[in-house]
Amino acid sequence: MPGRSRRSTAEISGEPTAAPVRRTQQERTAQAGQALLDAAEILFSQRGVDQTSLADVGQLAGYSRGLANHHFGTKAALVDALAERIQSRFVADIDFTTIEQSDADMVEILADLVQDYLEAIVRYADTSRAFFVMWGAAIPSEAALGPIFAADDARFRHGAETLLRAGRTNGTVAPDIDPAAAAVAVIGMVRGIAAQYLIAPDAFDLPAATHACRTFVKRTLTAP
Amino acid sequence: MPGRSRRSTAEISGEPTAAPVRRTQQERTAQAGQALLDAAEILFSQRGVDQTSLADVGQLAGYSRGLANHHFGTKAALVDALAERIQSRFVADIDFTTIEQSDADMVEILADLVQDYLEAIVRYADTSRAFFVMWGAAIPSEAALGPIFAADDARFRHGAETLLRAGRTNGTVAPDIDPAAAAVAVIGMVRGIAAQYLIAPDAFDLPAATHACRTFVKRTLTAP
Amino acid sequence: MPGRSRRSTAEISGEPTAAPVRRTQQERTAQAGQALLDAAEILFSQRGVDQTSLADVGQLAGYSRGLANHHFGTKAALVDALAERIQSRFVADIDFTTIEQSDADMVEILADLVQDYLEAIVRYADTSRAFFVMWGAAIPSEAALGPIFAADDARFRHGAETLLRAGRTNGTVAPDIDPAAAAVAVIGMVRGIAAQYLIAPDAFDLPAATHACRTFVKRTLTAP
Amino acid sequence: MPGRSRRSTAEISGEPTAAPVRRTQQERTAQAGQALLDAAEILFSQRGVDQTSLADVGQLAGYSRGLANHHFGTKAALVDALAERIQSRFVADIDFTTIEQSDADMVEILADLVQDYLEAIVRYADTSRAFFVMWGAAIPSEAALGPIFAADDARFRHGAETLLRAGRTNGTVAPDIDPAAAAVAVIGMVRGIAAQYLIAPDAFDLPAATHACRTFVKRTLTAP
DNA sequence: GATGAATGAGATTTCATTCAT
DNA sequence: AATGAATGAAATCTCATTCAT
Numbered sequence: 020m021p022g023r024s025r026r027s028t029a030e031i032s033g034e035p036t037a038a039p040v041r042r043t044q045q046e047r048t049a050q051a052g053q054a055l056l057d058a059a060e061i062l063f064s065q066r067g068v069d070q071t072s073l074a075d076v077g078q079l080a081g082y083s084r085g086l087a088n089h090h091f092g093t094k095a096a097l098v099d100a101l102a103e104r105i106q107s108r109f110v111a112d113i114d115f116t117t118i119e120q121s122d123a124d125m126v127e128i129l130a131d132l133v134q135d136y137l138e139a140i141v142r143y144a145d146t147s148r149a150f151f152v153m154w155g156a157a158i159p160s161e162a163a164l165g166p167i168f169a170a171d172d173a174r175f176r177h178g179a180e181t182l183l184r185a186g187r188t189n190g191t192v193a194p195d196i197d198p199a200a201a202a203v204a205v206i207g208m209v210r211g212i213a214a215q216y217l218i219a220p221d222a223f224d225l226p227a228a229t230h231a232c233r234t235f236v237k238r239t240l241t242a243p
Numbered sequence: 244m245p246g247r248s249r250r251s252t253a254e255i256s257g258e259p260t261a262a263p264v265r266r267t268q269q270e271r272t273a274q275a276g277q278a279l280l281d282a283a284e285i286l287f288s289q290r291g292v293d294q295t296s297l298a299d300v301g302q303l304a305g306y307s308r309g310l311a312n313h314h315f316g317t318k319a320a321l322v323d324a325l326a327e328r329i330q331s332r333f334v335a336d337i338d339f340t341t342i343e344q345s346d347a348d349m350v351e352i353l354a355d356l357v358q359d360y361l362e363a364i365v366r367y368a369d370t371s372r373a374f375f376v377m378w379g380a381a382i383p384s385e386a387a388l389g390p391i392f393a394a395d396d397a398r399f400r401h402g403a404e405t406l407l408r409a410g411r412t413n414g415t416v417a418p419d420i421d422p423a424a425a426a427v428a429v430i431g432m433v434r435g436i437a438a439q440y441l442i443a444p445d446a447f448d449l450p451a452a453t454h455a456c457r458t459f460v461k462r463t464l465t466a467p
Numbered sequence: 468m469p470g471r472s473r474r475s476t477a478e479i480s481g482e483p484t485a486a487p488v489r490r491t492q493q494e495r496t497a498q499a500g501q502a503l504l505d506a507a508e509i510l511f512s513q514r515g516v517d518q519t520s521l522a523d524v525g526q527l528a529g530y531s532r533g534l535a536n537h538h539f540g541t542k543a544a545l546v547d548a549l550a551e552r553i554q555s556r557f558v559a560d561i562d563f564t565t566i567e568q569s570d571a572d573m574v575e576i577l578a579d580l581v582q583d584y585l586e587a588i589v590r591y592a593d594t595s596r597a598f599f600v601m602w603g604a605a606i607p608s609e610a611a612l613g614p615i616f617a618a619d620d621a622r623f624r625h626g627a628e629t630l631l632r633a634g635r636t637n638g639t640v641a642p643d644i645d646p647a648a649a650a651v652a653v654i655g656m657v658r659g660i661a662a663q664y665l666i667a668p669d670a671f672d673l674p675a676a677t678h679a680c681r682t683f684v685k686r687t688l689t690a691p
Numbered sequence: 692m693p694g695r696s697r698r699s700t701a702e703i704s705g706e707p708t709a710a711p712v713r714r715t716q717q718e719r720t721a722q723a724g725q726a727l728l729d730a731a732e733i734l735f736s737q738r739g740v741d742q743t744s745l746a747d748v749g750q751l752a753g754y755s756r757g758l759a760n761h762h763f764g765t766k767a768a769l770v771d772a773l774a775e776r777i778q779s780r781f782v783a784d785i786d787f788t789t790i791e792q793s794d795a796d797m798v799e800i801l802a803d804l805v806q807d808y809l810e811a812i813v814r815y816a817d818t819s820r821a822f823f824v825m826w827g828a829a830i831p832s833e834a835a836l837g838p839i840f841a842a843d844d845a846r847f848r849h850g851a852e853t854l855l856r857a858g859r860t861n862g863t864v865a866p867d868i869d870p871a872a873a874a875v876a877v878i879g880m881v882r883g884i885a886a887q888y889l890i891a892p893d894a895f896d897l898p899a900a901t902h903a904c905r906t907f908v909k910r911t912l913t914a915p
Numbered sequence: 916g917a918t919g920a921a922t923g924a925g926a927t928t929t930c931a932t933t934c935a936t
Numbered sequence: 937a938a939t940g941a942a943t944g945a946a947a948t949c950t951c952a953t954t955c956a957t
Contacts, residue, residue: 043936044935044936044939044940044941047936047941048940048941063383064383064384065383065384065385066383066385066386067380067382067383067386069291069292069294070293072925072926072927073926073927074925074926074927082942083942083943083944084943084944084945085928085929085930085942085943085944085945086941086942086943088927088928088929089929089941089942089943090941090942093927093928094926094928148382148383148384151379151382152379152382154379154438154442155375155376155378155379155380155382156291156379156380158372158375158376158379158438158441159287159288159289159291159294159372159376160288160289161290162290162291165442168442169442172439172442172443172446173443173446176439176446176447196455196458197451197454197455199447199451200447200448200451200452200454201455201459203439203447203451203452203455204436204452204455204456204459206435207432207433207434207435207436207437207438207456208428208432208435208459209431209435210431210435210438210439211432211434211435211436211438212427212428212431212435213431214378214382214431214434214435214438215400215430215431215434217382218378218381218382218389218393218396219389219393219396219397222393222396222397223400223423223424223427224423224424227421227423227424228424228427228428228431230421230424231420231421231424231425231427231428232428232431234420234425234463235425235428235432235463238462238463239462239463272916275916275917296950296951296952297951297952297953298951298952301918306917306918307917307918307919308919309917309918309920310916310918312952312953312954313917313918314916314917316953317953318951318952318953495937496937499937499938511831512831512832513831513832513833514831514833514834515741515828515831516741517741517742518831520929520930521931521932522930522940525939530938530939531938531939531940532939532940533938533939533940533941534937536931536932536933537937537938537939538937538938540932541931542930542931542932596830596832599827599830600827600830600831602886602890603823603824603826603827603828603830604827604828605890606739606824606827606886606890607735607736607737607738607742607820607824608737608820609737610738610739613890613891616890617890617891620887620890620891620894621891621894624887624894644903645899645903647895647896647899648896648899648900648902648903649903649906649907651887651895651899651900651903652880652884652900652903652904652907654883654887655879655880655881655884655885655886655887655900655904656876656879656880656883656907657879657883658879658883658886658887659878659879659881659882659883659884660875660876660879661879662826662830662879662883662886663844663848663875663878663879663882665830666826666829666830666837666840666841666844667837667841667844667845670841670844670845670848671848671871671872671875672871672872675869675871675872675875676872676875676876676879678869678872679868679872679873679876680876680879682868682873682911683876683880683907683911686910686911687906687907687911715957716918716919716920716956716957719920719921719956719957720919720920723920723921744947744948745947745948746946746947754922755921755922755923756922756923756924757921757922757923757924757949757950757951758920758921758922760948760949760950761920761921761922761949761950762920762921764949765948765949766947766948766949
């Protein structure tokens with residue numbers, strides 16, 4: 020999920036948006052759609068996907084029991100739409116083409132991204148939890164969500180791998196590092212830390228773990 | 244999940260066990276219970292917890308539609324029992340009291356455990372997937388499974404932390420490492436790699452990622 | 468249904484009519500109404516009344532999801548309107564007052580009508596099927612359509628009875644025939660043949676059955 | 692439908708059977724199944740298939756809202772089962788092999804069957820109406836019931852055709868009659884009369900129509 | 916102990932109808 | 937006049953749970 024850059028200011032309210040003045044049909048529809056996704060996000064984060072009914076979503080959004088189904092057609096479509104929205108909101112806005120030609124310290128950049136990600140988990144706890152709930156629901160081998168989250172994981176790994184490859188080229192990443200394998204490990208580390216945190220937020224010191232995570236990235240990957 | 248030591252020989256059949264020689268009632272009950280858990284493990288790994296009915300579990304186990312409920316009382320009890328069984332089977336059989344007095348290289352031991360864990364994921368794919376499915380189901384803030392898996396995570400972290408603390412004492416772990424925070428990161432890394440693998444087993448090279456994971460552990464934690 | 472005379476040229480398009488030159492509002496409304504009925508006819512014949520939604524009707528007619536309801540007010544009104552239209556289109560254009568004074572062979576006239584009817588079934592298959600679908604829907608004792616189709620059946624029987632009565636008067640129909648009862652049997656025969664055909668058009672030879680039907684009428688009713 | 696021989700004494704109660712003492716599971720199930728079909732028969736005859744919910748069926752049968760679905764799995768299965776039951780109850784118990792070698796007057800036999808059928812319609816009005824309701828529901832070209840009732844019609848036609856063919860062989864049926872085509876007409880006649888009657892039982896004199904029907908059969912088919 | 920029939924709550928989904936544009 | 941968004945009732949179907957055998 021996250022990976023959003025530090026200066027991002029996007030807002031995720033977390034509260035069902037009260038419907039203000041309405042204009043065109045299109046706007047009404049778009050507004051309803053967002054309110055429904057906001058509601059789904061909260062409910063998924065609290066109860067999980069399967070324990071949330073479409074009627075609950077519609078009502079928390081301030082609409083009728085039937086609207087969620089009317090708007091999305093099926094529950095699967097709602098889940099897809101929410102996954103899509105979270106992913107697009109949190110996709111790192113990194114210009115990889117620029118990076119590939121840069122002389123910057125790629126390890127430092129990666130360490131910052133990792134830190135951003137883990138800090139975003141706390142800041143956008145509902146959204147993050149909803150994301151991880153869906154990520155977990157994607158694990159069963161026959162899960163419909165599987166391909167969607169597999170693609171998301173792949174995109175993330177690819178981003179990290181690109182950074183590492185650029186770092187090997189410009190000499191800031193240790194040459195004996197396998198970029199693809201290290202990307203799996205780094206993405207795994209942040210996802211695994213986030214999941215532990217979301218299951219039991221008070222069980223450990225997240226800032227300390229975030230710092231440890233930085234240390235892992237920097238000590239292991241920096242060119243000697 | 245795993246963390247099981249290399250020499251472990253525990254069996255996870257994955258198939259409904261054919262009933263052998265008949266013994267006492269108690270043994271028959273225990274056997275039925277194990278067969279039901281075996282079946283639940285497979286179904287959870289394939290479809291997830293909510294998409295699996297108790298009737299399915301009973302029938303895949305080779306018994307009646309009603310047995311799973313009769314045996315466990317409620318579905319929640321079955322889920323708990325399975326979580327319990329997987330956790331107890333995979334608990335690392337490490338003698339921490341011995342370790343604490345040892346002067347072995349704690350980083351090496353940890354690296355081996357990490358590798359064991361990731362190799363076990365492939366070997367016991369059904370069991371592992373069932374575990375991660377339940378782990379994911381524990382993320383929603385109101386999830387009944389939350390405390391169970393929070394405790395499991397804590398036990399794991401505690402094991403790693405104990406190792407690291409012993410390593411700092413005997414000088415094999417870098418003194419600037421925070422054992423608790425590093426434990427979170429290491430456990431996160433293996434769990435996160437495992438989850439990525441289970442969502443899309445063919446998306447990356449797991450042995451390479453396992454090697455990268457070892458590298459992270461050794462480079463970051465080894466005393467200079 | 469049918470009973471239409473051979474020279475009838477009424478058109479039943481079956482396709483959503485493409486809107487031609489625009490005229491007055493009233494004409495546009497009437498045109499939309501016809502297009503909606505055309506669409507309903509096709510859908511009823513394919514799926515039945517209850518499996519057809521008003522939105523489907525509007526869209527097949529080339530209009531919006533909402534128009535069918537807007538135009539007819541309720542679904543029941545649309546069904547009534549379609550029943551009405553089919554019945555009025557197919558009403559036999561026979562001048563009974565003329566016939567009653569005629570000395571034509573009434574058995575021959577009836578046999579021709581019967582044949583016309585069965586030939587029209589094939590020619591206007593969609594319309595016919597829609598009619599029989601609604602006729603079937605009129606059978607339940609509490610069916611709203613009951614009275615409508617009861618009246619239609621009665622009109623048909625009355626037509627046949629009038630012919631037979633005239634035939635008895637002018638000596639072309641056997642005197643021992645009960646006109647009312649024979650009318651029931653004749654109408655039943657054509658309706659029953661038509662229904663069998665519509666349920667399984669390839670199950671028998673309709674022209675042969677039509678010929679057999681003529682034979683029944685002529686042999687039974689002709690005065691000796 | 693009918694065609695049942697005169698001496699048949701099978702009972703069709705038409706009232707939800709009060710559940711008496713229960714024995715084995717199998718008997719309980721069979722009893723529930725019959726009670727559900729009895730209830731479905733009544734409801735279908737009153738309201739039609741689509742206006743009858745599975746919950747209504749269960750409750751009229753004296754069971755729970757959920758039983759109809761539990762027992763039959765889907766609504767389509769219930770409809771099939773009822774169609775099957777009515778057909779098997781009313782299938783003419785005629786020994787065709789005997790008939791084919793007989794010297795009996797086949798026209799007389801057919802006329803008796805036709806009369807039996809129409810008299811059964813009145814005697815078993817609920818069952819008959821339920822049958823015709825389903826027959827009507829089989830008319831839409833995409834109806835799932837289509838094949839079921841097409842097969843039933845075909846069986847009936849085949850029975851009549853066999854009689855006529857035997858009659859041509861033994862000289863009791865007019866040689867210029869096409870057995871297959873005449874069978875379509877005869878079956879059509881009784882079905883069509885029955886349908887008219889069920890739509891409006893008071894609109895005409897059924898005994899008179901039955902007599903007319905006999906006349907049609909005898910005058911048309913008897914060998915000169 | 917084990918089976919499976921029966922219950923009934925709850926979920927998704929469809930759709931006629933109402934209402935705002 | 938026409939569109940289509942939104943509502944809410946109702947239907948089918950699933951399934952944990954209870955109960956009789």
